[in-house]
Amino acid sequence: MLDETIDRSRRRELAALHDALTGQPGTCVLTGPPGVGRTALAAAYAETFPGAARWVSLAGSSADPDEMAATFAAGLRARTGNPPVADAVAEFAERVAAGPEPTLLVVDDIPGELTAELIDRLSLPEAGGQLRTVLITGRDTPGLPVPTVELGPIGTALGGHPMALRLAGGDLTAMAARLDAETVSPVVVLVRDRLDRLGDAACRLLRVAALSSPAALPAGLIRLFLGASAEQAVAELTRELLATSDGGACQVHPLVRDIARQHLPPVDWTALARQFADAVLDHPWSVPLESFLVARHATRLAGRPDLPDAVVDRLHRRVIAHHQPAGEAALVLPHHRELAERHFDDPEVLIAAARVMRARGEPEEAKDHADRAVPLATDPATRHAARLLLVECLEEIGDTTRADALWTLLGAADGPDAAAFLRARRLRGHLDEARTGLTGLIDRLGTGSAVFHQAQEAQLELARTELDLGAQSEARRRAARVIAEYTARHLTDHATAVAAIDLIGDARFTVAPAEPDDDLAGELLRLRDRYAGAHGRRHRLTLALAVAHAEAERREKTLLAVRDDVRDRFPLEHSARSRTELLLGFAAARGRRNEDARDHFTDALHGFRAVLGDTHPNTLRAELALGVALKLTGGRGAARHMLHVLRHAPASVGIGTDLFLQSAFGSGLSVFPSWLWRRLTPQARE
Structure with a gap:
């Protein structure tokens, strides 16, 4: 009778979960109190899912959204075998998007509050329609933008x-x-009954679970800690329904962990923590998934004040070494902070901490640590590194007076730090100085293979400067040459090549009807085809190049060929999506498909406004085009959009409105009174 009741309830819950995942956006939240069976339900659904299932647990993370996102990235990297890429999340999204079958992603043990932003970071919309995501939490989740399935009691x-x-x-x-x-509650009594009949090894394992991270205990770590009795302890806990075993890893239920801490006979917790810490440090940290779990336990142990300083030091350093190649800065920052406090007179430790703090958007704190490192450094190379880091932090916080003095001391204008100096000049707005300096630097570097990467980084920085100066054609061509250089060397995933592709699709480039640029279109077509062969047609880099090629070619069929993939892979706020919608709007307007044009311009305005704000030229172009389309289709809001453009366009941008409107809408503009036409077109006023 009990089994039938549970099965009947489970079938209803599985149907509700399936319904929540089959619609848009393909993400749902699974919630309910501890022990209600959220994880078991997701596992049952995964068994029926037609594609592959990936499981990532955030157990052991704090409730900080950035740490949760970083733990998710590290767990996903471990689950996929530690791929040698800078961004494991993006790599996973690309694999899912290119796969022949859908993928189910289950993110379990979410400890903090779920917000719309966090849901977006964990559900990977960039993977497109191929991904279904289940987010499991025990917290109340009112007002979320995705469906929620709440599990409750079964019977009475x-x-x-x-x-x-x-x-x-x-x-x-x-x-x-x-x-x-x-x-006390029934579950407490029932768990205590089972605890009372456990053997010593199983009790010891439960105590370790109670003092360490809520993350699963990996098999290799259990063997180091318990020796020959490891398998027996795990089997006993599993048999008594106090833990589950996945690939040898033992996951103790949170309720069991809390009850065990209170009910089992007291022990010397400090001695137990020391023994477990020794096992953590002796672990080889070589298997990706085990290493991820061991790092969670090392992090929790490193926060214990009763462990010896030398042990805590080693724990901090092991976690940093584990995450450093992957660049999960949010996970290593607390460890760097602690080491910097413990070793306040070690310049190497201070510099390492400052670099991570700066990467995490903490330039003030990074500046303080770099400042402390400069006088402590006796080695010239270390002192130089501290000064360079310090001056970059000063630039970020706006202390230009002290930064100028340090740049002079470094001799950066024509020395080895010239690229960093000239980037700082660009960011300060000294664009002509930056362009002249970068041109000279590129000439001095030449084309030798020893300076290839340095030269390409300088070329890309010059392209950014040209974009800021309004030399858009030169900027795009230069970025395309950088991509071509890396592509010729089969380095299509190099960070500089990826940055150049991002620059080519930058939202700030003017998007307006114009004559095709055949030379640039040909180069971008060749690059697109190379990336399609190396990465696949739907890869985000391939699609970014495809959109740039469509812009240069100005042909609707080129846009239509990638439209569906762009919409599936990029949100509205992505510049490639916004630019595609605007160009499709132009094409629809020229074809007198005014309602289609209105829809495209609406999406383009949303995207540009989110990225560039209300008054950027591209935002105003999209809003102006939307206003015209609304007027031509009898829609509401045309006057409001026009008035907004009137208030901002003449003072903030030479929008070329007459050419813009005539080429997009042609004779349809006769619906506008002459006074409005004169206000909108500077050339008409002249």
Whole structure:
């Protein structure tokens, strides 16, 4: 009878989960109190899913959104075998998008509040329609932008708690009579019953789970800690329904962990933590998934004040070494902070901490650590590194007076730090100085293979400067040459090549009807085809180049060929998506498909406004085009959009409005009164 009740309830819950995942956006939140069976339900659904399933647990993370996102990235990297890429999340999204079957991603044990932003970071919209995501949390989740499936009690016996029902077994009547006299919840009593009959090794394992991270205990770590009794302890906990085993890793239920901490006989917790820390440090940290879990336990142990300083030091350094190649700065920053406090007179430690702080958007704190490192450094190379880091932090916080003095001391204008100096000049707005300096630097570097990467980085920085100066054609061509140089060397995934592709698709480039640029279009077509062959047609870099090629070619069929993939892979806020919508709007307007044009311009305005703000030229172009389309289709809001453009366009941008409107809408503009036409077109006023 109990099994039938549970099965019937499970079938209803599985149907609700399936319904929540099959619509848009393909993400749902699974919630309910501890022990209600959220993880078991997701596992049951994964067994019926037609594609592959990936499972990432955030157990052991804090509730900070950045740390949760970083733990997610590290867990996904471990689950996919530590791919040698800078961004494992983007790499996973690309694999899913290119796969022949859909993928189910389950993100379990989310400890903090779920917000729309965090859901976006964890559900990977860039993977497109191939991904379905289940986010599991125990917190209340009101007002979320995705469907929620809330699990509740099953029947009335034992409070309907699924874990209590399973622990009780079949004789619920006798068990209920016994539990009526208890002052604690049924599940607590039932867990205590099972704890009382455990062997020593299983109890020892439970105590370790109680003092360490909530993350699963990997098999290799359990063997180091328990020796020959490891497998027996895990099997006993699993048999008693106090833990689950996945690939040898032992996941103790959170309720069991809390009850065990209170119920099991007291022990010397400091001695136990020291023994477990020794096992963590002795672990080889070589298997990706085990290493991820061991790092979670090392992080928790490193926060214990009762461990010796030398042990805590080693724990901090092991976690940093584990995450450093992957660049999960949010996970290593607390460890760098602690080491910097412990070793306040070690310039190497201070510099390492400052670099991570700067990467995490903490330039003030990074500046303080670099400042402390400069006088402590006795080695010239270390002192130079500290000064360069310090001056870059000063630039970020706006202390230009002190930064100028340091640049002079470094001799950066024509020395080895010239690229960093000239980047700082660009960011300060000294664009002509930056362009002249970068041109000279590129000439001095030449074309030798020893300076290839340095020269290409300088070329890309010059392209950014040209974009800021309004030399858009030169900027795009230069960025395309950088991509071509890396492509010729089969380095299509190099960070500089990826940055150049991002620059080519920068939202700030003017998007307006114009004559095709055949030379640039040909180069971008060749690059697009190379990336399609190396990465696939739907890869985000291939699509970014395809959109840039479509812009240069100005042909609707080129845009239509990538439209569906762009919409599937990029959100509205991505510049490639916004630019595509605007160009499709132009094409629809020229074809007198004014309603289609209106829809495209609406999406383009949303994207540009989110990235560039209300008054950037591209935002105003999209808003102006939308206003015209609304007027031509009888839609509401045309006057509001026009007035906004009137207030901002003449003062902020030479928008070329007459050519813009005539080439996009042609004779349809006769619906506008002459006074409005004169206000909108500077050349008409002249």
